Amino acid sequence: MNDFNLSVFLNRSFEFDVQLPFENLIRIQLWDWDMTSSNDMIAETKIDIENRWFSCHRATCGIPKRYDSAGYNIWRDTKKPTKILEELCRTVNINAPVYTPDFGSVAVGDELFKCDHECLEFMKHTKDAEKLHRKAHHESIDDYLQENTALVALHEWGKKINPKHALVTEHIECRSLFNPIYPGTEQGKLEMWLDFFPMSRPPASAMTDITP
Known part of the structure; x- marks a missing residue:
């Protein structure tokens, strides 16, 4: 976070289970914290995970440039x-x-x-x-x-x-954030990546920890 508390760097990893088609949308919201009043939602982004799961472009886990079985670039996909x-x-x-x-x-x-x-x-x-x-x-x-x-x-x-x-390659998504009160005005951007794995085949490696 900078000196003016305007830019927040989250650097956090999250892991959770979903059931399709019942839970087909991920909603990511950014909220402020107020000491003396109620907290306010700053902005949000929505991701259709069902669309990615059934995509013919294999959008569940981006294909890296290099395969490796050890180290920081260890293979994450459930299939080699x-x-x-x-x-x-x-x-x-x-x-x-x-x-x-x-x-x-x-x-x-x-x-x-x-x-x-x-x-x-x-x-x-x-x-x-x-x-x-x-x-x-x-x-x-x-x-x-x-x-x-x-x-x-x-x-x-x-x-x-x-x-x-064409297959989806490994990349960082840069998603625009919007507030429903001002739908046409971008409130910022969120950089992230998403991996999806079936419950029957967990990821080949532990979740990547990006905490600084």
């Missing part, structure tokens, strides 16, 4: 890139992905996707201690490369495989 890619291929009736023996490339339909060069360089220079750490997480170097190669295909899915169904 290879599994997501296999399921998408079935939805458009094309053969299952075919990987090269070194897992550096994958053929999807008539397209060939190669693992990101930065990823290959990263593994080449990774210290033995970190490789042992990955092994402890039941992940070999081949597994790591295969997942990242599949991830390249997912990022290119909307460009080269199915133009109508």
